[in-house]
Amino acid sequence: MNARSVIDGDMARTTGSHSDITGPRIREVALRLFAAEGYAAVSMRKIAAEVGVQAGALYNYTPDKQSLLFDLMHGHMEDLLAARAQAGTAGTPTDRLEAFTRFHISYHEERPHEIFIAYMELRNLTPENFVVIEGLRGKYEDELSGILRAGVESGEFTLVDPRVATRAIISMLNGVTTWYRREGRLSLTDVETIYWDMVRKAVGA
Amino acid sequence: MNARSVIDGDMARTTGSHSDITGPRIREVALRLFAAEGYAAVSMRKIAAEVGVQAGALYNYTPDKQSLLFDLMHGHMEDLLAARAQAGTAGTPTDRLEAFTRFHISYHEERPHEIFIAYMELRNLTPENFVVIEGLRGKYEDELSGILRAGVESGEFTLVDPRVATRAIISMLNGVTTWYRREGRLSLTDVETIYWDMVRKAVGA
DNA sequence: GTCTATAGAGTGATAGAC
DNA sequence: GTCTATCACTCTATAGAC
DSSP: OHHHHHHHTTOOSSSTTTHHHHHHHHHHHHHHHHHHOGGGOOOHHHHHHTTTTTTHHHHOSSSHHHHHHHHHHHHHHHHHHHHHHHHHOOHHHHHHHHHHHHHHHTTTTTTTHHHHHHHHHHSSSHHHHHHHHHHHHHHHHHHHHHHHHHHOOOOOOOSHHHHHHHHHHHHHHHHHHHHTTTTSSSSSSHHHHHHHHHHHHHHOO | OOOOHHTTTTOOOOOOOOOOHHHHHHHHHHHHHHHHHOOOGHHHHHHHHHHHHOGGGGGGGGSSHHHHHHHHHHHHHHEEEOOOHSOOOOHHHHHHHHHHHHHHHHHHOOOOOEEEEHHSSSGGGGGHHHHHHHHHHHHHHHHHHHHHHHHHTTTOOOHHHHHHHHHHHHHHTTTTTHHHTTSSSSSSHHHHHHHHHHHHHHTTO
């Protein structure tokens, strides 16, 4: 019995057969390492070592390192858009802006690494992969743009330039990833409230 | 005569002697490549190739790759703090906040790459180097924190949490690096005005 | 100061045994 | 499905000629 079997609690299985657990573990470890050290600084051997397999075994789950990054980012963007579609999109522009702001921040609770790599690792995607991810990012940001434009048209918001305001708000909200820690002095709900207060005032609502 | 001599316009000099020009060129190229592709993804050979020398020649100017990154970031932070000290720090908290906001954005005009790597490449610093840069970053952010606290105390600003507001505003302002291009539809002065409008309202001034 | 050459370690990815 | 072993490079950094 090797060390990994103990960790898995998987004592009855054939020695080297863990397809159901290894796949998710690889994604999990890669996500954490990419977020902590950056895609380019993380080797396949390092990922394998933390998973508890040899480097060659990774290639049963991913054709190459680039696909690993792309799949993580792509899965994240799909999940983000799906979760966003479930969240509140009704009401006045102010209501919708509050829903968007709180949604984006609350999404950090379970997926802080995903949000972090989604905006930090874009430059490490191949051109073809970049186009796909950038398209999904655009879809997400367009939701915010739409809210801001609607608010300006209805007179609820006073914004000089809604396009730039979109970028500014997204940057501000994404910044949460760089300092928020679950064990810190503030809960994520506190953070939501503080940011919503600033966003609401910033747009003039 | 080699190709580099033609580029330099430096035809009278001994073949391989360019200490006065090569040093700055290395820093310039490294800065641009680190900003575009990330420190870990850029090799010394790639820097050397763009400068127009062989990789070994770089080590006449830097003891190692890490020092190159550190020197760029350290020089930038020193320059940023020095330039900031020259800018307006008088008046009401609102005046001071406007000066800080405009200063930070206008600094993108000449040093967009420096600002970008200063917040993107922190994780690629060795622990000892990280401590130094993080200390300088703290000094800079403390200036903003001080302004926000003063504004809250004087009743000019309405902020739930000035510490979080500092992070939020810094993130928002740094976000300019991710989308602003000199050849775009807006001048940096336009951007200053748009951001200052949002910051001013966000703090409740 | 720059060159060529190279040491020594590490890289992504593959082949074949089990 | 995982292992060991390895290919073919690339990496940082150094040594010594010029």
